[in-house]
Amino acid sequence: MASAIDAKKKIVTEITDKFQRSVATVVVDYRGLKVGEVTEFRRQCREQNLEYKVYKNTLTKMAAKNAGMDELVDELVGPNAILFSYEDPVAAAKVANDFAKTHKNLELKVGFVEGVFYDEGRLKEFALIPSREELIAKLLGSLKAPMSNFVYLLKAMIDKNEVGNEA
Secondary structure, eight states: OHHHHHHHHHHHHHHHHHHHHOSEEEEEEOTTOOHHHHHHHHHHHHHTTEEEEOOOHHHHHHHHHHTTOGGGGGGOOSSOEEEEESSOTTHHHHHHHHHHHHOTTOEEEEEEETTEEEOHHHHHHHHTSOOHHHHHHHHHHHHHHHHHHHHHHHHHHHHHHHHHHHO
């Protein structure tokens, strides 16, 4: 009996640690997904460096309380999978939201992003934010365009002067 309790305490400690280390945590309801669809979703999560876990709700509720995520407690009803992101705060919401667009049985429930609670609606809005890499690429493109235009202008002026000097 004591070993079962110790095992559960260990799992609660593990979940609490994951909640505290992650920059984003998203809870999804996967009820109705076929095994192949769950496998595909897990693959997409791995590609984005997300950890996909399924735990008993009672243990997850204890861990949520330990981690100061009390808002999750009432939302942990039915079959839930939890996505943990340790790097990109947008990745978990984005992967879940994109997958849910083509697989109606996957539902975003709630999440925590950098310590802020998000309900389903706000989580979907958050998922539309471009990833860090996309934002950096857009910034670099914005910075590059004026410089490129300036170089083309200088080249045109040099070419014009060379043509004028030949005549």
